[in-house]
Amino acid sequence: MKFMLMMHAPRGTGEYQIHGWKPEEFRAHVQFMKDLNKDLRERGELVGAEGLAPPGQARIVRSQGEGAPEVTDGPFAESKEFLVGYWIVDVENAERAYAIAGKASTAPGPGGKPLGIKIEVRQVMSGPPDSL
Amino acid sequence: MQTAGEHLLRELAPQVLAAVVRRYGDFGAAEDAVQEALAAAAFQWPRTGVPENPRAWLIQVAARKLTDHIRSESARRRRETTVVLESPPEDNVVPPPDEAPMQEDDALVLLFLCCHPALTRPSAIALTLRAVGGLTTPEIASAFLVPEATMAQRISRAKQSIKQSGVGFVMPRPEQRHASLDSVLRVLYLIFNEGYAASSGPAHQRVDLSTEAIRLARAAHDLLPDSGEVSGLLALMILTDARRPARLGANGEIVPLDEQDRALWNKEAIAEGVQLVTEAMTRGSVGSYLLQAAIAAVHDEAAHAEDTDWPQIVALYSVLKRMSDNPMIALNHAVAVAMAQGPSRGLALLAKLDRDPRIKDHYRLDAVRAHLLERSGDVMAAVPYYESAAEKTASIPERNYLLLKLARLRGGLAS
Numbered sequence: 001m002k003f004m005l006m007m008h009a010p011r012g013t014g015e016y017q018i019h020g021w022k023p024e025e026f027r028a029h030v031q032f033m034k035d036l037n038k039d040l041r042e043r044g045e046l047v048g049a050e051g052l053a054p055p056g057q058a059r060i061v062r063s064q065g066e067g068a069p070e071v072t073d074g075p076f077a078e079s080k081e082f083l084v085g086y087w088i089v090d091v092e093n094a095e096r097a098y099a100i101a102g103k104a105s106t107a108p109g110p111g112g113k114p115l116g117i118k119i120e121v122r123q124v125m126s127g128p129p130d131s132l
Numbered sequence: 133m134q135t136a137g138e139h140l141l142r143e144l145a146p147q148v149l150a151a152v153v154r155r156y157g158d159f160g161a162a163e164d165a166v167q168e169a170l171a172a173a174a175f176q177w178p179r180t181g182v183p184e185n186p187r188a189w190l191i192q193v194a195a196r197k198l199t200d201h202i203r204s205e206s207a208r209r210r211r212e213t214t215v216v217l218e219s220p221p222e223d224n225v226v227p228p229p230d231e232a233p234m235q236e237d238d239a240l241v242l243l244f245l246c247c248h249p250a251l252t253r254p255s256a257i258a259l260t261l262r263a264v265g266g267l268t269t270p271e272i273a274s275a276f277l278v279p280e281a282t283m284a285q286r287i288s289r290a291k292q293s294i295k296q297s298g299v300g301f302v303m304p305r306p307e308q309r310h311a312s313l314d315s316v317l318r319v320l321y322l323i324f325n326e327g328y329a330a331s332s333g334p335a336h337q338r339v340d341l342s343t344e345a346i347r348l349a350r351a352a353h354d355l356l357p358d359s360g361e362v363s364g365l366l367a368l369m370i371l372t373d374a375r376r377p378a379r380l381g382a383n384g385e386i387v388p389l390d391e392q393d394r395a396l397w398n399k400e401a402i403a404e405g406v407q408l409v410t411e412a413m414t415r416g417s418v419g420s421y422l423l424q425a426a427i428a429a430v431h432d433e434a435a436h437a438e439d440t441d442w443p444q445i446v447a448l449y450s451v452l453k454r455m456s457d458n459p460m461i462a463l464n465h466a467v468a469v470a471m472a473q474g475p476s477r478g479l480a481l482l483a484k485l486d487r488d489p490r491i492k493d494h495y496r497l498d499a500v501r502a503h504l505l506e507r508s509g510d511v512m513a514a515v516p517y518y519e520s521a522a523e524k525t526a527s528i529p530e531r532n533y534l535l536l537k538l539a540r541l542r543g544g545l546a547s
Binding site: 123 | 253254255258277278286289528531
């Protein structure tokens with residue numbers, strides 16, 4: 001079963017707060033994410049993972065089918081949180097996806113403390129109707 | 133399309149692997165070596181012709197690859213490029229005198245090993261398709277729509293788990309045979325289901341996993357001809373697959389059983405499946421796969437949906453329900469009761485399932501309730517259940533079917 005694990009962060013100023021961290025805090029955070037991805041890859045569970053540029057650079061594109069599509073600048077006042085990155089994993093069951101998300105959530109922040117990042121876990125729609 | 137040569141290679145793959153593992157012990161290394169031997173054969177045989185004893189040829193080449201690996205670690209890095217060049221000249225491949233005909237048990241041991249309960253299901257599935265099914269890693273990766281590197285890792289980890297678990301290349305002990313066989317059947321069933329459900333997707337290039345699962349189940353049936361459950365699983369797959377030509381509409385949408393054009397069903401396959409069920413039923417012990425196959429057979433034997441022998445299906449589900457505490461079976465039983473005795477009887481049975489935490493939030497419960505309400509004439513009541521079923525399912529074809537159904541009902545209500 002495939003799941004998308006979406007990492008959300010508070011919107012703040014529209015830039016990543018990670019920019020204000022000390023170098024060793026930043027390095028510890030990056031190392032944690034690298035280790036996590038390496039582990040998922042070695043388990044044969046990682047389908048894909050990406051980090052996203054800050055929402056300050058985001059654009060919303062819309063089209064009604066006529067004329068040029070409309071392009072609006074972000075960040076977007078209506079959203080309190082934004083997506084900072086995601087993983088797609090192929091795992092045995094939902095519990096395993098929650099466990100990975102739980103691990104990712106503990107990525108270290110300032111002072112080396114777990115950030116408790118909010119991670120939304122969604123099943124990827126696909127073929128087999130799951131039977132019990 | 134598969135050529136005859138490829139077909140032969142796939143047939144021989146597990147036999148060759150079993151022989152090499154038996155001789156050298158190291159399952160992981162043997163598996164790599166056999167893959168290389170298969171690649172060499174796939175390249176060479178179309179040019180030089182199939183050797184007189186293809187199995188012995190493959191064993192010998194695999195054995196040589198394996199000893200090369202043992203001698204030199206650096207061979208690992210070189211092998212991708214040199215595999216086709218290292219193939220031996222024809223005169224070099226006289227079968228060794230000690231090459232006794234394949235022990236049937238070897239193939240069975242291999243199947244038990246690949247489906248070992250110590251492996252996670254995704255690992256067991258991948259390993260079975262490669263080691264027993266003879267598929268390549270890229271083929272398996274594309275069948276499951278994951279990157280090739282991910283599938284390669286999954287397979288190598290599975291082999292590692294087997295090594296670490298200390299399970300040797302031996303038949304499971306008699307007291308473990310039952311659990312081991314269960315695990316094998318489950319893995320084959322999951323492969324079949326994956327293929328059956330995915331056949332609606334944009335998947336023309338993918339290996340057909342249903343066909344693959346049937347092939348593997350056939351091999352298991354050849355090895356264990358007296359097992360009612362193996363016959364049952366094989367029959368269940370064949371009888372389900374027989375309806376495949378009628379299963380999807382022009383836009384890839386699911387066509388439910390009662391609306392399928394039964395003239396499109398594969399009659400030969402149905403005859404084979406029915407015969408398997410009949411033979412196994414008369415042989416003795418009846419398990420859950422055999423019962424499910426029997427139910428599939430009753431459906432497949434009805435020339436029109438309204439000819440379906442629902443009372444018999446109800447009876448079969450009743451036995452199945454007593455055998456296993458599976459809420460999905462209880463749900464199917466409720467559907468059969470509704471068909472045999474009227475929707476209100478079926479709806480009454482659903483009430484019990486509302487309290488079962490394993491299924492109360494499952495989309496199938498909502499879908500069945502919607503369907504039975506609709507049949508009872510209460511279209512207004514059916515609509516919200518179709519809605520909620522469509523919201524909950526993770527299957528795209530299933531969701532599209534439910535949304536289409538909903539749109540039709542709403543259209544009917546509006547006019």
